[in-house]
Amino acid sequence: MNTYTHIHQQQSMLIAEDDAADRMLFDRAAKSAGITQEFIFVEHGEALLEYLDTCGVDEDSPALPGLIVLDLNMPRMDGRETLATLRQDPRYKALPVVALTSSHSPEDVAAVYRLGANSYLTKPSLFDELVDMVQSLSNYWFTLVRHPSEGLS
């Protein structure tokens, strides 16, 4: 364990992904990487917003997630629309959001940063790369950076 860290192990990672196989692979990669955070999966943007609305309501409800991983192409409410909605909502505008997509188009990358994504990642094609990605995401967002919820305490 590095000594510089600010560890937010108790926080969860919320993943919005419409593809069941991709959700299963992500879950398996997290287990392979030995990630200790809780993973919560939702299938589209509407479900993500519904989940967030249940957070922090009373002492029995879950805390806001430490990181949101957002697939861009989903039915009902896609990643761009979800991101724009989060950034307009004072409750959620500070939440770290990482866009995860198969698109390599430079226009997509710029547009998603402009919408307020904290990072843009492309989906790896190999499972080992996915394990590395999940490990790096967890290390960066849950040990290296400070989290906006620290400002609420």
Added chain:
Amino acid sequence: MTQQPPQILTVVMADDDPLEHKLVQRAWTKARICNPLFFVNDGQELMEYLRGTGRYVSQPPPKPGLILLDLNMPVMDGREVIEAIHADDDLNTIPLIVLTGSEVEQDILKSYELGVNSFITKPITFENLVLVLHDLSRYWFELVRLPT
């Protein structure tokens, strides 16, 4: 349009303390990061650097891949810089990372609300600074897709 491979994108760091420039440059080298690191002394100089105006008008520098920002600087502080960059369509896709000695919790929330991509507390020891810069550069230059 020529595209540079991401690993040679320049990083620009705004910090008003010249001793801090030396320390960060040493840690940058020690962490074996090959991206060029350029220092500016305050928010106003950063905006001139990014826009190729003022001190940089005769030789506009390349657009950086990443901006590292201290919050407490004279002339134009970090918060004003974040707002200015976000209001500028030519600049608002460049990831902005607050790297500061501030431990004020309100600064963390406020910075994220203003739209920074990450907030990192600058470690006190040199050894930990090397580790932080190493992990930061690996995340942004090896994992993340940066805007070109």
